[in-house]
Amino acid sequence: MAKAVDLGHGISLIDLYDLELPKRTGAYVIEGDELTIVETSASPSVPYLLKGLDDLGLNLEDVKHIIVTHIHLDHAGGVGLLLEKCPNATVYVHPRGKQHLKDPSKLIKGAKAVYGEKFDELFDPIVPVPEGRLQEQDDSSQLNLGDRTLTFYDTPGHAKHHFSIHDSKSNSIFTGDTIGVYYPDLLEFDVEFVLPSTSPNQFDPDIMLDSLGRVESLEVDAINFGHYGQSRNPKRVYAQIREWLPRFLEVSEAALESHQGANLDDQTEAVQKALFDLIAQHLDSLNVPKDHKVYQFIKLDADVCGLGIVDYIAKTKR
Structure with missing residues (x-):
């Protein structure tokens, strides 16, 4: 199993081996005054996340904030299971996603309709998040972590329940899927390759481009993708x-x-x-x-x- 990757500025990337594939889906760990995790992937990935935190010498009792960019199961399916291990953590979610984390029955029904017999292997269990441990983040709202501030931006196009999170300390942004999928395995060919993520059922190309423009206007130094890894060449990402x-x-x-x-x-x-x-x-x-x-x-x-x-x-x- 790969070790966590140090991205600098107190941010590490843990490979979650979504679908048992390396470099498919990752979680970002922000260390400092308020230990924060961005993305959890599905529940079968939670053991990899726990191992990564242990390798970093971090205690689950110290996790204060767990953020999901959106509620698609490959990003948030494991959040309830992880939360059971983190007694002092709060989950941060887009206002359109809060109800579905509290009561994931519709998420489960929809996933079973698509994945059928593979559902248990891919996603089980999907654990509800208690309402008292859920926090909505509105557009342009902020979370102060002491040595840095996270700012949440509503960025639909991939999904209506999607936000991206800007980190003041690194001047980077966690974009989930809203401006695409990054393929780090192609870096061996000196190819930095990004493709749109147009998954159902809320994809809208015009809104996606509007969200891209909003991210671009922030003039970040790096983009942290849900799939998978960090690009330090934002202009190349936007162009692709x-x-x-x-x-x-x-x-x-x-x-x-x-x-x-x-x-x-x-x-x-x-x-x-x-x-x-x-x-x-x-x-x-x-x-x-x-x-x-x-x-x-x-x-x-x-x-x-x-x-x-x-x-x-x-x-x-x-």
Whole structure:
């Protein structure tokens, strides 16, 4: 198991091995006057988070704040389970997400509908968070940690229940999924690669770009992604999302056009294949081997993004 990565300014990144994959989903630990954790992933990842905290020499009793950027299960599914181990912690969540952490029945029902028999392996257990330990954070609200201030910004587009958190000490921002997915395995090719995350069912490209613009206006020095790791080249990140998002929509619309009359499953598969092929062609142009491990992530993300784009197009054509 990988050791926590020191990102400087008292921030460490712990690999949570979401889906049992390294460098898939991470938690950020902010040390200092008020020990803070950003993101938990799903419950099967909590043991990795606990081990990472132990490796850092940190005590669970000292955890004061647990923040989830949004309530998708790969970011917040394990928060209730983690909270049971952290007796002095409060959970911070977007106002639209608070009810679902308090009563996760709808989250569970939705995940079971999508994942079926795989639900238990991927997400179980999803533990409710007591209302008394939940704190909503409104847009532009702040959390003072003593030696730094965290500022919460409403950043929808990926999901309506999404915020991003700016850290004053490092001048970095925790963006969850709202401005994309980062692929650190490609750094071995000197490629810093980011793609939009267009998962269902609240994806909206125009709102996503508005949120990107808001993050960009903060002039941060680094971006801390939920998937996975830190980029110290924010301008490159913004440019790639602005480049890839319209391309995602263009090839998806073309795939749907060529499969008019087909059933929804076949249409969705066509969009997923079109997205994967588009990305693969780009990676091929960069001389990334076709058997490189990054393709496992690309396939997962193309499938999820395809679902979200098909859902978005269906809604906009109503």
